[in-house]
Amino acid sequence: MTTFDARERAFERRFVQEEDARFRARTRRNLLLAAWACERMRLGAEAADRFVETFTDAGVVTGDGPLLSRLQADLRAAGVEETLPALRRELDRCAALxxxxRRAGPPPDPTA
Structure with a gap:
């Protein structure tokens, strides 16, 4: 293996790791946003679980704009009015969280 091949493989591994980290952060962000929305809509546990699952699944394949539009429509259907700028701020807050x-690492295992 040449030095060039080794560098190429290292760059490929790093790219895969960075993409995985972005995917995980985006999925976690969407989960936090969905949980926030469930509280605003006052959903019960079962309905909230269904909403979070479908929302996070949809968030994987759509951009932020369509995701926020869908969230606004879902909130409106539940009688909660939120503007797109307010939803964007909440999305940004969830992304920061x-x-x-991710920086803090996984939470400690309470059973340990």
Missing amino acids: ARAE
């Missing part, structure tokens, strides 16, 4: 959680 997800990044902070």
